[in-house]
Amino acid sequence: xxxxxxxxxxxxxxxxxxxxxxxxxxxxxxxxxxxxxxxxxxxxxxxxxxxxxxxxxxxxxxxxxxxxxxxxxxxxxxxxxxxxxxxxxxxxxxxxxxxxxxxxxxxxxxxxxxxxxxxxxxxxxxxxxxxxxxxxxxxxxxxxxxxxxxxxxxxxxxxxxxxxxxxxxxxxxxxxxxxxxxxxxxxxxxxxxxxxxxxxxxxxxxxxxxxxxxxxxxxxxxxxxxxxxxxxx
Ligand SMILES: *Cc1c(COP(=O)(O)O)cnc(C)c1O
Numbered sequence: 001x002x003x004x005x006x007x008x009x010x011x012x013x014x015x016x017x018x019x020x021x022x023x024x025x026x027x028x029x030x031x032x033x034x035x036x037x038x039x040x041x042x043x044x045x046x047x048x049x050x051x052x053x054x055x056x057x058x059x060x061x062x063x064x065x066x067x068x069x070x071x072x073x074x075x076x077x078x079x080x081x082x083x084x085x086x087x088x089x090x091x092x093x094x095x096x097x098x099x100x101x102x103x104x105x106x107x108x109x110x111x112x113x114x115x116x117x118x119x120x121x122x123x124x125x126x127x128x129x130x131x132x133x134x135x136x137x138x139x140x141x142x143x144x145x146x147x148x149x150x151x152x153x154x155x156x157x158x159x160x161x162x163x164x165x166x167x168x169x170x171x172x173x174x175x176x177x178x179x180x181x182x183x184x185x186x187x188x189x190x191x192x193x194x195x196x197x198x199x200x201x202x203x204x205x206x207x208x209x210x211x212x213x214x215x216x217x218x219x220x221x222x223x224x225x226x227x228x229x230x231x232x233x
Contacts, residue, residue, distance in 0.1 A: 003228070003231065004042075004043075004046045004227065004228065006049050008228065009046070009049050009050065009053070009226060009227060010049070010053050012225060012226050012227075013035070013050065013053045013054070013055060013226060014053070016035055016209070016220075016222060016225055016226070017035060017054075019209075019210055020033050020035065020209070020210075020213055020220065023210050023213045023214055024213060027214045029213060029214065029216065031201075031216055031217070031218050032218060033213050033217055033218055033219070033220060034056075034057055034218065034219050034220075035055055035057070035220055035222060036055075036057040036058065036059045036082065036084075036202075036219050036220065036221045036222065037050045037055050037057070037058055037059065037222065037223070037226050037227075038058075038059040038061070038084070038205075038221050038222060038223035038226075039058055039059065039060060039061075039069070039223070040060075040061045040062060040065065040085075040223060040230065041065075041230045041231060042223075042227045043069075044069040044070075044072035044073055045072065046227065047069070047073065048072075048073065048074040050226065051074060051076075051077045051079055055079075055226075056077065056078070056079045056080060057079060057080050057081075057082065057219070058073070058079055058080070058081045058082070059081075059082050059083075059084040059103075059221050059223075060081060060082070060083050060084065060085065060095075060099065061083075061084055061085030062085055063085075063087070063091045063094050063095060066081075066083075066095065066098075067094060067095075070098055080100040080101070081098065081099045081100055082099060082100060082101040082102070082103050082219075083095055083099045083101070083102045083103065083104060084103045084104055084166070084202075084221060085104060086104060086106075086140050087102065087104050087105075087110060089109055089110050089113045092110070092113045092114055092117055093117055096114070096117045096118060096121055096123075096125070097121060097123075099125075100126065101125070101126040101127065101128065101163070102114060102125060102126075102127045102128075103127070103128040103130065103166040103202050104128075104130045104140070104166065105127045105128065105129050105130060105154075106129070106130045106132075106140045106141050106142050107142070107150075108150060108153055111127070111150075111153070111154050111157065111160060112157075114127065114159065114160055115157040115158070115159040115160045116159065117159070118159030118160065119158060119159040123159070124158070124159055124160065124161050125159060125160055125161070126161050126163050127154070127160050127161070127162055127163065128162075128163055128164050128165055128166040128200060128202055129142060129147060129150060129151060129154070129162065129164075129165055129166070130142065130165075130166045130167065130168075131143075131144055131147055131165050131166070131167045131181065131184065132144075132167075133167045133169050133177045133180055133181050133184075134169050134170035134177055136170060139168060141167065141168070144180065144184050147165070147184060147188065148188055148191070148193075151188065151193060151196055152193060154196065155193050155194060155195035155196045156195065161196075161197070162195075162196035162197065162198075163196075163197055163198075163199060163200040164185070164197070164198050164199055164200030164201050164202070164218070165181065165184065165185055165188075165198075165200075165201055165202070166201075166202035166203065167181050167202070167203045168203075168205070169181070169203070169208070171207070171208075174208040174211045174212070175211060175215075178203060178204075178208075178211055178212050178214070178215035178217075179215055181201065181203055181215065182201070182215040182216045185198060185201050185216065186216075199218070200218050200219060201216055201217050201218050201219070202217070202218070202219040202221065203215075203217045203219075203220075204217045204220035204221065204222075205220070205221055205222060205223070205224075205225075206222050206223065206224040206225035209222060209225070
């Protein structure tokens, strides 16, 4: 905790929110954009600081880390928790009761397991499909061409509610990739596939959230920009 300063975190959140508002005004955006605090490597005591600053959404990447921290989170302001990291099918069972959304659905097999467990736990899990918009081999996510097809299959699953799309674009030329995501998102939205809704577009991180907002992002996922540089041990 020694490396973190409450005043800095507070100021960072203020600045990011201000930047989001500014971009929306400048480009006449009409979506609402929510700031998500991405918690990886950050101690739960520090994560708890964000709730007092109006942040109501956490992003979790790693199952083990989340399980070790979740009981220390201050849930008094009812924050929502989204899983945003790569999720192995055999780990869904550990998080199914504790997250409000899984943003990283990238295969039919993973969706089937989420569906099965959600039904067994009497709930409906909100999900986003993760799209590999840059076609990068190192990244998970489905290809843009296969997205609609996967969504059609998910639309029949009663334990899953599709809410939209998520992406981690290549680190350069973000305008191009966010532009493509915006197109894909609106094309699928226009199809009005029965059983799915397209109201969430999760894109933008510390280095590119302003550009993402310009292209219609409704959730920006920020870690470093809030908490400072990560210290990987
Ligand atoms: C780590 C991470 C983020 C946040 O990255 P920063 O550059 O620290 O803002 C956002 N989304 C995902 C999926 C991540 O893994």
